[in-house]
Amino acid sequence: MRTLFAVDVQPEFALGEKGCTLYKKLVKLIENKNKRYNRVVLSMYVNKDNTNMQTKVHYFELQHPELHLPKDLETHWHSGYCPLTMPKFGKDEHVDVVGFDTDACVLATAYHLFDNDIDFSILVDGVYSSGGDAMHSHGLAIMFRQFGEVVNIETTVDSLLE
Numbered sequence: 001m002r003t004l005f006a007v008d009v010q011p012e013f014a015l016g017e018k019g020c021t022l023y024k025k026l027v028k029l030i031e032n033k034n035k036r037y038n039r040v041v042l043s044m045y046v047n048k049d050n051t052n053m054q055t056k057v058h059y060f061e062l063q064h065p066e067l068h069l070p071k072d073l074e075t076h077w078h079s080g081y082c083p084l085t086m087p088k089f090g091k092d093e094h095v096d097v098v099g100f101d102t103d104a105c106v107l108a109t110a111y112h113l114f115d116n117d118i119d120f121s122i123l124v125d126g127v128y129s130s131g132g133d134a135m136h137s138h139g140l141a142i143m144f145r146q147f148g149e150v151v152n153i154e155t156t157v158d159s160l161l162e
Contacts, residue, residue, distance in 0.1 A: 001038045001092055002036065002037050002093075002094050002096070003037060003038065003039040003040070003093055003094070003095045003096070004030065004033065004039070004041070004095075004096050004098065005043065005087075005095050005096065005097045005120070006029075006030055006041070006098055006099050007098070007099030007100065007106050007109050007127075008043060008044060008099050008106075009030065009042070009098070009099050009100065010100070012130075013130045015130040018128055019100070019130060022126070022128045025126075025157050025161065026098055026126065026157065028161060029098070029160055029161060030042075031070060032161070033070075037096075040074070041073070041074045041076065041095075042073050042074065042076065043075075043076050043099070043109060044076070045077075045078055045105065046078075074087060078105075081104055081105050081108035081109075082108040082112055086112055086116075089113075089116075089119075091119075094119045094121070095113060095118055095119065095120040095121070096120070096121050096123055096126075096152075096155070097120055097121065097122045097123065097126075098127060098157065100128060100130060101128070101129040101130050101131060101135070101139070102128060102129040102136045103129050103131060103135040103136065103138050104129070106122065106139065107139050107142060107143060110146075110147060111146075114146070114147055114150070120150060121151075121152035121155065122143055122150060122151045123152050124140065124151060124152060124153045125156050125157055126156075127140075
């Protein structure tokens with residue numbers, strides 16, 4: 001079984017030309033969910049009052065995110081770096097991770113999947129950071145160091161859209 005785990009594919013995180021281009025591709029991939037994947041799971045960020053994101057990081061955006069994705073998808077909301085109640089994945093399930101931000105929520109999700117012995121791949125060209133190229137590169141460098149071959153440079157989003 002193959003699952004697409006789309007982390008924070010929200011227009012608010014799709015900054016700059018690279019972010020906007022990737023966002024459009026990921027929305028198309030999610031909308032074509034039955035073509036390549038048995039299951040699509042979304043992790044979506046929303047800010048809540050008095051969370052660490054507000055009190056320690058001073059992040060106040062996304063009070064009511066507007067979704068431009070199909071409404072019938074399995075969605076796990078969070079107000080930190082990854083959902084506290086993560087989706088359940090079976091032992092025969094492979095999870096492809098895409099989304100925003102490479103250096104934050106995607107990285108936190110990867111740690112969670114790794115620590116819970118989930119079979120997963122980070123699709124390198126399917127992730128990006130609203131912090132720009134440098135933060136994206138730093139996030140990837142950490143993932144290559146921590147997860148090795150889990151960081152997939154061979155499967156591309158474009159090939160999944162064909």
